[in-house]
Amino acid sequence: MHRHFDDELRQLKGELVRMADMAQSAITQAVEALKNRDKAAAQRVIDSDVGMDSLELVIDDKCLDLIALHQPMAGDLRFITTAIKLNAELERIGDLAVDVAQRAIEIADKPMLKPLVDIPRLADAAKRMTGQAIEAFVNSDTALAKKVILSDSEADELKRRVEKELVYDYMIKDGSTADRAVPLLLTARHLERICDHAVSMAEDIVYMVSAVVVRHHPEEL
Amino acid sequence: MHDTLVDYDKQMGLENFHPSLVKGPVGVNINSLGEADVFGLEPKIISRGVNFYYGSKRALNNINISFAPRRVTAIIGPSGCGKSTFIRLLNRMHELVPGTRLEGEILLDGLDIISPACDAADLRKRVGMVFQKPNPFPKTIFENIAYGLEVNGVTDRQVIEATVVDSLKKAALWGEVKDRLKDSALGLSGGQQQRLCIARALAVSPEVILFDEPCASLDPISTGKIEELILQLKKDYTIIIVTHNMQQAARVSDRTAFFLMGDLIEEGRTDNIFKAPRDRRTEDYITGRFG
16 A cells, blocks of 8 residues: 655655765765865865755654654654664764864875875775665665674774874874874774764664664674 | 563563463464563463354454453454454453354453353453443433442442442542532533543442543543543553554553454564564554555
8 A cells, every 4th residue: 555654754765865975975075185185175075064964954854744743653663763863873974074074184284194004994994884884774784784783893993003003103103293193093083983873873774674673782683 | 672671571560471371272372472581470361262253254263362460451453353352252242242153262360251150240340341432321420330339239328429439530530520420421521421431330340441442532632531541540450452543552551462354463562563563464554554
């Protein structure tokens, strides 16, 4: 039986995919700006965040409307509550991309401390995990969502490597590198946080699809 | 997840109740539903292998379900699924319809209520019923409640008066009618009439109250009062409510059973049924995808 409600849910899904596209694009552009020392590109990332902020409000409002007007149950209820959570996670990912862009601006005019190796890898992990989480959402794919959750350790390890290298090989040996090392340290942290948000999204998606809570319950994976 | 369920059961006082105490001969194996494994409390009512026929038409198929004492169980399902038919078996109202036949076993505190040895009038004192449409007698408010007592042989005026007051208080109607007990019950609003019917059921000290869509003809305010009343009454009574209103089932019940075309499809904790039903047919029904 066709439900008008299904059309509204599809529309909500479309808005979330749009939010996810914006978040992924922001990560990509922020990391490119960092690598290319492109202040203008970094500024564009910062300026475009307002678009994500507006869309976040639109999606939140839509979710509240659907709950208030349709009193959803079961799978519909899980879908909408998950949408609310994903929306917040994606908005935070957008903010973290802005943080990366700000770091890019901070170091753009300074001599490069070192060639970037692990940070681009971490950026790739952040983009990949965010993309996979959204793909899992679109296709209700719990296997892919679980893959995202299990990738978290890879991101943690990359961040640790960046921190160790910057602190021990640069900052401790030569304190004058701190003003260039700290932005890179923070960038690694921002990117690793993006991975954490992707993991949270994936956990919510597993619940949405299968009603199994894997958040704080790794044994359920 | 399971820890959370067990915690919830503890909060709800359900930790010692489990529907798997019912072992049906064939068909629905309630134990297979995978509820938190908690045992111990005796169910108030057990339906075991119940089939029911209107003439040659089978209306209920092998219903195996149990009802926890002092809890609210909601029965949901589309029109004609057998939910009203089923609760009418629990106080043998089906016997008023000619040409019906019941197979299986229904136990109330272990007593086989279908057995000819069980007196239907005694049973209906223990298992009261409130119907979809308020049906007060064309008598005064006082007489509506006193009537059941008098029919049951109570003659002491003081006892009758005290019971009327007590029943009206329990039904949350006393404050609204205490100065008009001698007025006709037919002058009350629909919501008040329904609470009067609940008071009438309470007057004979039942243990179980069956509600058959009690709010179907009431406005949201009266509905809210009845729902609040059900939540209060469950401290003392085992309540089974048939409702078409999903939100009502979700609001007032501890457990929910879904019937479809005479089958019990799924029974479980209400929050689980409405958040994550196990059966696709339940999901389709509660999300309005049936058609």
